[in-house]
Amino acid sequence: MRIALIGYGKMGKSIEQIARTRGHQISYIIDQDNHSDIQKISPDNTDIAIEFSQPSSAFDNITTLLSNKVKTMAGTTGWLDRYDEVKALCTRTNGTFLYASNYSVGVNLFFELNEWLAKKMSQLEDFVPEMVEIHHTEKKDAPSGTAITLAEGIQKNDPSVKKWVNESSEDHHTLGIISKREANVPGTHTVTYRSPLETIEITHVAHDRKVFAEGVIKVAEWATNQTGILSIREFLNNQS
Incomplete structure (x- = not known):
């Protein structure tokens, strides 16, 4: 699985570490220093994007990714007053989007x-x-x-x-x-x-931030094969 990481703080670094140990590739790491490169992310080079940035930038990041037809997961909080706009965009583009406040x-x-x-x-x-x-x-x-x-x-x-x-x-x-x-x-x-x-x-x-990162990667592995507005509850219900 090719993963783009949007946000490279403690959570982003932890997700990267877990992803690599599970055999996945990191296609892009987007942070403040190269934020314009988010426009380069597409289904041709990325299977799913994982957004853990800041509340002030999350909405723009998510809508850019969905507009580029990139399957997207988000864990950034503090932007949910615009969640309905993201859902509408995802539906219009026949995209894939999953937000969770916590991936544990x-x-x-x-x-x-x-x-x-x-x-x-x-x-x-x-x-x-x-x-x-x-x-x-x-x-x-x-x-x-x-x-x-x-x-x-x-x-x-x-x-x-x-x-x-x-x-x-x-x-x-x-x-x-x-x-x-x-x-x-x-x-x-x-x-x-x-x-x-x-x-x-x-x-x-x-007890450890890794519990969140492991959850993110497990959900991402499932979400890459899904379409639409997804939820953690759907993921849990599909685990055997």
Whole structure:
């Protein structure tokens, strides 16, 4: 598989390392110094592009790749207010696009557990939901994309939760997300339901950034044979 890496920070370098150990080729590495070379990426030289750049450049990168008929995966967060535009472009070009806030297989199972728990908790009274997410100090966006996905899962399954805020909240109808930035933390997410009498808590802890990179490559190996708007859930459902 020929992979173009868009963004060459810690995540990009980790993806490159895992890709090469699995026998894949890196067709392009696009970073700030050679950003104009993204226009050279095409299906003739690349099977799939993997976008992990910055929120400010992600949308333009993704739309350039899709316009060039390149199958594209993205993990950059902070641009999703324009997600519908990307979906529309992908449909018009009969392309392939997959966005995930987190490519860890364990986190995506955690998403499903979170939704199941939210549905159960919606039947109980006196519990206030809250979330804490902890990441490394270099992470620029808050809350994390993973935290937002968890929040959306809670809202979808518990109609009493009307919104989320990036701070603590005692309002039963508002999910408070507390974002912490600490050195050398790949990612920790904890969802808590607290009542005056008891607390229920689920947590996912990533111990090494490699778990995300391995997930990216495994999903990419599947996505190169797919067309359309894809999801991690589809990938998981197709694993035997």
